[in-house]
Amino acid sequence: MTVIDRFLNYVRIPTPSDPHAGEETYPSNPEELVLLSTLKAELEALGLTAEMDEYGYVTATLPANVEGAPTLGLIAHVDTSPAVSGRGVQPRIIRYTGGDVLLDERGQYRIAEAENPELARYVGEELIVTDGSTLLGADDKAGVAEIMATLDRLVSDPALPHGKIRVAFTPDEEIGRGTDFFNVKAFGADFGYTVDGGELGEIEYENFNAAAGELVIEGVSVHPGSAKGKMKNAVDIFADFHAGLPRAERPDATEGYEGFYMVDEVSGGVEALRASYIIRDHDREKVEKKKEFFLALAKQIDEAWGGGCITATVKDSYYNMAEIVARHPHLIENAKAAMQACGVTPKVIPIRGGTDGARLSYEGLPCPNLSTGGLNFHGRQEYIPVKSLKTMVDVLVKLVGLYAGA
Ligand SMILES: [Zn+2]
Structure with a gap:
């Protein structure tokens, strides 16, 4: 299955997290378990050992095919922001030829060129957009799809070097509870990356x-x-x-x-x-x-x-993870090098928010955040260029290769 097919499947499964769920309800919305179970089955279909714990966290292991590399964690969240409906998402692939992108038939919702100067970078490319009635869910189903496609490629091509890889898919990130029950020790990675950022090339390790x-x-x-x-x-x-x-x-x-x-x-x-x-x-x-x-x-x-x-x-x-990540500069150097090797210009930017990686960094898993390629998160105008989705898979394959000495 391609990264595009995976992404289109995942966004059709509704997973809005619920900020009004009680403390004892985890995940906040039981619908999140549907996608989490799907991912567990897909990981197993790839031949990985996968587990879902009592909270719904899905983890899996890809054994190393080279020795001496650190264990890397790749992490993404399955829930979508409750700010805009995430039910009945109807993703559409369009070819962007310039101007505004009309989302719904009545023309009520659009991605306006004037307010979205980034669009200019994608003229001639395919974009995945909404029908105007929901958000898209690229945050963070793009990250989920990219990690799954990366594993798929590593499994299919044993010539690609990698150390032990641990993967985690988590619920409830959007309501600030993504790592509430995440067991860093059991996860057992030396370093990690969340794949939960925005436009292609972004690397984030300074957060609020x-x-x-x-x-x-x-x-x-x-x-x-x-x-x-x-x-x-x-x-x-x-x-x-x-x-x-x-x-x-x-x-x-x-x-x-x-x-x-x-x-x-x-x-x-x-x-x-x-x-x-x-x-x-x-x-x-x-x-x-x-x-x-x-x-x-x-x-x-x-x-x-x-x-x-x-x-x-x-x-x-x-807390701001910058002070933790600063002790492991290879996390940023390797991310930059992997992007450059794939023709992407890395851009380190401060996050005006938080990430699961921020908490994980303070719990012992230094964990910067990488781009997914998506834009305009949490809204009807959310979109992701097809090429960005594909490129991020190349970047992740390259990145695990760098840690394996390739
Ligand atoms: Zn996110």
Whole structure:
């Protein structure tokens, strides 16, 4: 099966992770197990020993055909972002000839040339796009397909050198729980790569330090006609808090290495309100300052409203993996060399987010992130050039070869 066939099959299997599932539900959406089981069967069909554990993680081993190489892990996630529907995905292959890419028949959704200057690089190429009603799921089914196709090629061609390869397919990455039960020790790889990045050539090993901020606001509800001096509207208290955060430190006002606060979800009314924030910065010191500011602001607004209204908490989610990866420079050097050998210009960029690799790096598996080739993740405008999918397989084959001394 080609990498394209694999990809088209995987995106048709719905796997949105569910941010509202309870802590005890893992994977968050049982549908994810359908794709995970499919992958286990496909790994076995390739002749690999594969396992699915009680949480749904699928792992497999390809034994080495040369001695002395480190054990490499290749990791991708099967779930898709819950931000846009991932059910009923109808991937379409089109030849891009320039201009806007129309997605649905009514012309309501399009990949606009003006907003997507990257399109210019793909004139004359085949693109896999959506029908406008869903996301595509290249994040991260492109990574899954590329890893599967890499194994397929290594199995089919014993002349290609490689050390022991461990593979993992994980659920729930998109809701920040992808590695919650991942057993780094049992996985047993010396180094790893997640294949979960964007446009072809991207190599990422600097990610945000991330924290979650929660506000629980208790108001006092009084009939508005007799509310003077008595009502404490939780929505007003929240509005005061939110207005106190720096406007210039929001996702829509920041880029590169700039951090931010973002309100992610708000629910409630006059009597009670809950708000969830995410707090991000590449710099560890700066993220600590942001966490302190979040709590200090909550205290200040609480006092202004008479006290006892706001409970604020912050909790670290993950850390920047740069300091771990920096101790193993070959991870980046080899990734660059593998890309260059396949005619791809590597581009090291800071991730404005996190990856499973960030957590794994802190748990003992140094794990940068490689491109999948996909663009516009988490939306209807998501697409992936066919050539990028194919090239990433070449890159991964080359990369494992470099670690095997080829
Ligand atoms: Zn992803």
